[in-house]
Amino acid sequence: MSAIFEVRNLKRSFGGLAVTNDVSLAMAPGDRIALIGPNGAGKTTFVNLVTGNLTPDSGDVLIGGESVTRIDAIGRVRRGLVRSFQVTRLFQEMTPAEHVALAVLQRDGRAGRMFGHFLAMPEVMAEVAELLGKLGLSELMHRRVSKIAYGQQRLLEIAVALALKPKVLLLDEPAAGVPQSDTGRIEQALADLPADLAVLMIEHDMDLVFRFARRVIVLAAGTIIFDGSPSEVTKDARVREAYLGSYANAGHAA
Amino acid sequence: MTMATMNDALAGAHGKGHKLGRDLAGLAVILGLAVVGYLLFPNNLALLTRMTAIALLVLSLDLVTGYCGVATLGHAALFGTGAYASGIAAVHFGITDPLLMLACGILGGAVAGLVCGVVILRAHGLPQLVLTIALIHLFHEFANKASSWTGGSDGLAGIAPDPLLGHFEFDLWGRTAYVLGIILLAVVFALLRLVVRSPFGMLCRGVKEDPIRIRAMGASPKLALMKMYVISGAVAGAGGALNAISTQVVGLDSLSFTLSAESLVMLVLGGTGSLFGALTGTIVFMFFEDIVSAANPFHWLTMVGALLIAVVLFAPKGLYGTLAGLAARRREARR
Numbered sequence: 001m002s003a004i005f006e007v008r009n010l011k012r013s014f015g016g017l018a019v020t021n022d023v024s025l026a027m028a029p030g031d032r033i034a035l036i037g038p039n040g041a042g043k044t045t046f047v048n049l050v051t052g053n054l055t056p057d058s059g060d061v062l063i064g065g066e067s068v069t070r071i072d073a074i075g076r077v078r079r080g081l082v083r084s085f086q087v088t089r090l091f092q093e094m095t096p097a098e099h100v101a102l103a104v105l106q107r108d109g110r111a112g113r114m115f116g117h118f119l120a121m122p123e124v125m126a127e128v129a130e131l132l133g134k135l136g137l138s139e140l141m142h143r144r145v146s147k148i149a150y151g152q153q154r155l156l157e158i159a160v161a162l163a164l165k166p167k168v169l170l171l172d173e174p175a176a177g178v179p180q181s182d183t184g185r186i187e188q189a190l191a192d193l194p195a196d197l198a199v200l201m202i203e204h205d206m207d208l209v210f211r212f213a214r215r216v217i218v219l220a221a222g223t224i225i226f227d228g229s230p231s232e233v234t235k236d237a238r239v240r241e242a243y244l245g246s247y248a249n250a251g252h253a254a
Numbered sequence: 255m256t257m258a259t260m261n262d263a264l265a266g267a268h269g270k271g272h273k274l275g276r277d278l279a280g281l282a283v284i285l286g287l288a289v290v291g292y293l294l295f296p297n298n299l300a301l302l303t304r305m306t307a308i309a310l311l312v313l314s315l316d317l318v319t320g321y322c323g324v325a326t327l328g329h330a331a332l333f334g335t336g337a338y339a340s341g342i343a344a345v346h347f348g349i350t351d352p353l354l355m356l357a358c359g360i361l362g363g364a365v366a367g368l369v370c371g372v373v374i375l376r377a378h379g380l381p382q383l384v385l386t387i388a389l390i391h392l393f394h395e396f397a398n399k400a401s402s403w404t405g406g407s408d409g410l411a412g413i414a415p416d417p418l419l420g421h422f423e424f425d426l427w428g429r430t431a432y433v434l435g436i437i438l439l440a441v442v443f444a445l446l447r448l449v450v451r452s453p454f455g456m457l458c459r460g461v462k463e464d465p466i467r468i469r470a471m472g473a474s475p476k477l478a479l480m481k482m483y484v485i486s487g488a489v490a491g492a493g494g495a496l497n498a499i500s501t502q503v504v505g506l507d508s509l510s511f512t513l514s515a516e517s518l519v520m521l522v523l524g525g526t527g528s529l530f531g532a533l534t535g536t537i538v539f540m541f542f543e544d545i546v547s548a549a550n551p552f553h554w555l556t557m558v559g560a561l562l563i564a565v566v567l568f569a570p571k572g573l574y575g576t577l578a579g580l581a582a583r584r585r586e587a588r589r
Contacts, residue, residue, distance in 0.1 A: 051470075077472030089470070091463040098456055105453045106473045112481070113453045164471060 003062070004029050004198050005081065005168040010059035012049055019045045020056070021222035027168065027198040034213035034230075035202045038243055042222040043202050047172060051083050052076045064167065080167030084160075086176055086202075088153045092146040096137050096156050099145070100128045103163035131159050135189055151182030158189050169193070171201040175208055187211060218242065277447050280530065281440055287537070288436040299428040301544060303500045306435035309536040310442060310493025311513075312520045313529060314363075317486040319518070320526035321450060322479055323462035325383050326374065327514050328390030329490065334509025335366035335393065336491025341410045341504040342403055352415040352424075352434065356495045363491015364484050366393075371483030375476055387511065394509045409505040413498055424499070431500035438496055442489055446529055449485065458482055523565055525572025534574040 003026040012020045019042045027033060037043050048054040050061055052073035060069050063079045071079070090099060101118035104127050105111045118124050132138050135155045140148050145156065154174060161169055175186050190212050193199060203209050209216065209230065216233045218226035220242035226233055233239055291302045311333045318324045339362025340355040349355060374385050397404045404410050417423045422430045449455055457478050460468050465475035498504045507513060516539075524535020542561060547554040569576035 089464050089467040091460050102456050103471050106471050111453050111457045114449050115452050117451050
């Protein structure tokens with residue numbers, strides 16, 4: 001099997017509560033998968049286990065066939081597993097150009113260089129300009145992040161992830177907190193992701209899920225209860241039950 | 255907002271030539287001030303040389319505190335180790351060539367930076383600050399106890415450096431030491447300008463703002479900080495060695511909490527995250543200290559305290575930081 005990314009029987013419990021309970025999935029290059037689930041389904045724990053910020057009790061995580069279960073978060077990024085954050089984590093005092101340049105330099109193993117400036121490195125700048133141009137951020141290239149709009153910061157978050165040339169991209173609610181008027185830009189950016197990139201998107205916004213994903217995985221109470229096409233997911237009885245259950249439990253919150 | 259990033263954001267628009275201009279201007283200011291200092295205080299070159307040595311300490315502190323966000327009250331450990339390394343090399347091993355003594359100081363400082371970095375970078379926030387205080391006291395006590403090597407509380411005396419380059423004696427007026435110090439400061443300043451704006455410098459600023467994001471980029475924040483600590487140690491060690499060479503004695507005060515705290519005060523006074531800020535803070539603080547302590551030997555500390563309170567309240571980015579911020583705003587308004 002040519003899985004670029006694989007999770008095998010991943011388990012993790014907190015104080016006896018199995019938050020991730022025997023989760024397995026495999027992704028091939030070009031996959032567009034949405035991971036959904038009601039609040040408390042264990043999505044965040046799953047992301048942390050996969051990225052290496054949490055250690056599983058048992059199970060395996062593989063990137064390109066290599067087991068990375070014992071490799072820390074930094075090592076996984078270097079092997080091509082890159083994530084974006086639900087709440088943007090950007091350097092407020094730095095510019096979009098600096099963000100992307102730092103990611104490019106880091107990817108090429110040159111972020112430790114103690115001389116020269118990225119503005120004077122034509123190959124770096126070419127990539128910076130291309131990436132930011134694609135995402136419509138060219139004009140803001142040299143403005144401080146704290147001075148650009150949140151929707152644009154979300155796009156920059158994607159740009160930084162792409163600059164690392166990932167094999168697997170984990171998008172954690174890429175449109176969270178973005179005003180309705182700006183979601184179009186983000187959807188466009190998602191549609192323009194490299195075709196051979198495997199993308200796993202965690203998302204609440206079902207409209208976005210249906211437009212983006214070709215496969216939907218539903219997580220509830222730590223286990224996968226559905227794995228199939230977007231058209232089938234709404235018809236699935238267990239999915240309906242899981243969501244209705246959570247709505248009922250959470251009152252109006254969800 | 256840190257000045258470095260503002261400088262960079264502005265320079266981003268202006269391009270490379272603008273930066274080179276700033277570098278040359280910086281060097282010109284250092285050399286110009288050095289000449290002015292020499293002409294104004296020909297009988298007080300010792301103070302100016304001491305100021306240069308302390309400027310190296312404050313620059314070194316700025317690297318870890320201003321650029322990397324590590325708060326430390328123990329930075330004199332690196333300075334003092336450099337001073338003792340070059341002093342011990344001269345007294346116990348007969349290495350009296352001033353440039354070799356300087357090299358010993360730089361090496362000693364770098365090693366001290368590595369040791370301190372390993373300990374300090376294990377913690378974050380307040381525990382980190384407490385660790386730095388513990389470290390400086392340990393270093394101080396160690397130097398005190400190892401008196402056969404360091405002279406203990408009497409200080410390490412009998413340092414007699416050879417003439418610089420075999421030609422320039424370290425004269426009674428301290429001219430040679432002064433010139434050596436200024437050249438050293440200018441060289442270090444130029445090198446640090448390179449470092450802070452290199453990809454590595456950018457990485458460190460990223461670490462300061464959000465280490466988790468840096469990890470998500472596949473870089474190790476700790477490794478970056480450790481490297482910076484070693485560089486910082488080398489710079490502080492150079493300052494310590496300069497002090498040892500120029501005063502020909504190393505005292506326990508070079509390894510003290512007081513000096514550590516004072517260097518932090520100088521940095522805050524001038525403005526963190528900017529090499530110019532570090533220099534400004536040192537010059538203003540030491541001149542102020544010199545003048546005020548001569549004018550009023552009883553209450554000078556009170557006045558230093560008042561100055562600091564005024565700066566922190568009314569110019570929280572430090573003297574240089576505030577001025578540069580104003581200048582940048584005017585420039586932006588004109589555009």
